[in-house]
Amino acid sequence: MATGEEIAPALQDSWGDFWFFRFFVNAAGYASIVVPGFLLIQYFKRRNYLETGICFPVIKSCVFGSEVKSVHQDDGSLPPRAEPTESSTARQVFKLLSCAAGLQASYLTWGVLQERVMTRTYGATEADPGEKFKDSQFLVFMNRILAFTVAGLYCALTKQPRHGAPMYKYSFASLSNILSSWCQYEALKYISFPTQVLAKASKVIPVMMMGKLVSRKSYEYWEYLTAALISVGVSMFLLSSAPNRTVSTVTTFSGIVLLAGYIIFDSFTSNWQDALFTYKMSPVQMMFGVNVFSCLFTVGSLVEQGALLESLRFMARHSEFTAHAVLLSVCSACGQLFIFYTINQFGAAVFTIIMTLRQAFAILLSCLIYGHTVTVVGGLGIAVVFMALFLRVYARSRMKKRSKKLPLGESPVQKV
Template identity: 80%
Template sequence: MMEAPASSFYLLLPLMVSAVSSDAGIPSVVLDSWTDFWLFRFFYNIAGYATIVIPGFLLIQYFRRRDYLETGHGICFPLVKSCVFGSELKSLHSEDASSSARNEATDPSTARQVLRLLFCAAGLQVSYLTWGVLQERVMTRTYGATDSSPGEKFKDSQFLVFMNRILAFTVAGLYCAVSKQPRHGAPMYKYSFASLSNILSSWCQYEALKFISFPTQVLAKASKVIPVMLMGKLVSSKSYEYWEYLTAVLISIGVSMFLLSNSTGKHPSTVTTFSGLVILAGYIVFDSFTSNWQDSLFKYKMSSVQMMFGVNLFSCLFTMGSLLEQGALFESVRFMARHPEFAVHAALLSVCSAFGQLFIFYTINRFGAAVFTIIMTLRQAFAILLSCLIYGHAVSLVGGLGVAVVFLALFLRVYARSRMKKRSRKAVLSEAPVQKV
């Protein structure tokens, strides 16, 4: 009952803006450009998510104040317990097992972990290199162009996010249904934090292509290793060695040198460039929070597919609610019906995103957020290298030097990590006789 007035206001907001602008004598062209402005769309989407988040937050507070875990009963009790409370006591007991599993996964004495890392890296590269090509095609090119018509561009980034998440949610749900999974312990609402930041980072990634070139976007992505590490300190209270910061800086510098040396030389207007950079800054912040929050959630006894299911469950709920409230869902479906080529591209985007998320969650669970970010940083360089091989772009001296810096940084990182682990093993062996006595 409480949501109806908020939803009605949300739906009437564009009409109210239109009425005010009409009375003020503002041309419709100016109004359309204003309502299509990225900042308006951003807060418009946020308003849609708020109609779900705020009632959910109030319900959680209500159940906690009433001590529903002790006093609740009835048919809804299992659902409320799972969503609001979870099995936190059991998850705390399982934390040691989860930590031991993580230690076993990072054990340098087994070659199996090297193969796992290579498998994760290859899966992420294939999924997201293909996804990047399709992303640029959908957001920057027109559909239905003919000799007499210039065609039309697809504008709703949120619908693409919804398409990606609905398939990922389906894949994860089917996998959990047919395979044995650990007993779930995390309160379901905790997935909503990663879900919101993931939705917003994906939206920023799509939306930025309207304002900046693809190489500029790739450059920004390649420089997010340090923000992820800083977010790790804030979210998970992680500590990093000095050589991790040094190699992260070298990787960012090397990839930046390579990408800048292969820029197309196109210079958008100052306003457009500033808007694009602001959107990319939002992408980096949201994406850094997502990976580190997911990493902290793995303290509960859960699999990467359960993580994928929980995050995408809320992502589908948020994006579908917002699209329905805006009336944009059916408009996007009509666009797909008018342009079957777009429907194919959107479906392929969803497939790449779904499989990419499987690799993301598995990689973060096994190797942590920083290693995942390094793999994805290298993916940016591989995307440009692939473009050079296919389209014959020349690599300048500065670009080649940048590639050398990246691989030098990776070599230093692997070398420093192996030395640290050898020292820790020697320390354990040296303490063993003392423990026996």
């Protein structure tokens, strides 16, 4: 592995390789679609375009929707969760183990492949050092096109609630989602995978801040306490990694900025989707609506830059990359379906525990496969982070049990 001093020139061979330039170019591509769309929506709203015609159903669905909202937000987010009974305990245990195995297999494979694609070369021989794949946006497009296909087939084959949300409202979550995914892929060029996993675990802090800003939510003292513990643990890990100047542990300024971008965009995505669930819809409908716009934005930007053909040529040159990119997309799409099914069957608390364990396993697997080193202080920081996450799950489950025992007319403080 190269040293930290050797990586800097390679990362910035030209302006085209600098992440900020690529981010600006991508954003310009999205703007070329968003701005005309925004102007059209404003035009139809000013005209109150609700008259019959060949384009009427499309315009009504995209701009106006049915505007029917559910009485309670939870009504549209998930169908009622089936409670396990004593007669079906064995089946419930089997379902739980299957969900846990599916989530772990999907996202651990996804994490390993993500690091492989973004940090290693393809086509290397004794005479040729090979080449790295640089376009993170193409990987986002690959993930979204498969997720769109899977969600579309699922909606077509199963009964779904009557859709009422204006389609354009999905574009906000879609735009922030593809930007957060792009930052996530791009950050691996500058920081180690364990650092990224811990940063993702700490996103509860900006999610709380965004929740107060977007949804006006209130929080309990234990939520602030666990958020502070997560911050302390992440800080311990990052500071302990600073003296080791290898590619596997160095945390550059660019990496920090990209991680901050990922957390901010992802926090907005979750809060905006939470607000959209006030319309009566299923999670798979949400997945379909968001990925429709994600495919539109990414393919439009790739075509405008000429990067789509270049990425396809890279796939043609390196069959190993093709297999990795396809498997990456399959794991992402299957993982989303496992998420919906697990929450529906066992609730958010069980799902959070499974995914928290997955983050710990991901760090361990990355260290074993790619040789990342973790100091004693860094290991303690990781332990503090996961202790805080489990404490958060425990406190939330206790609060939910207590809220069920409250007399009618009393309600606890709203949580996220």
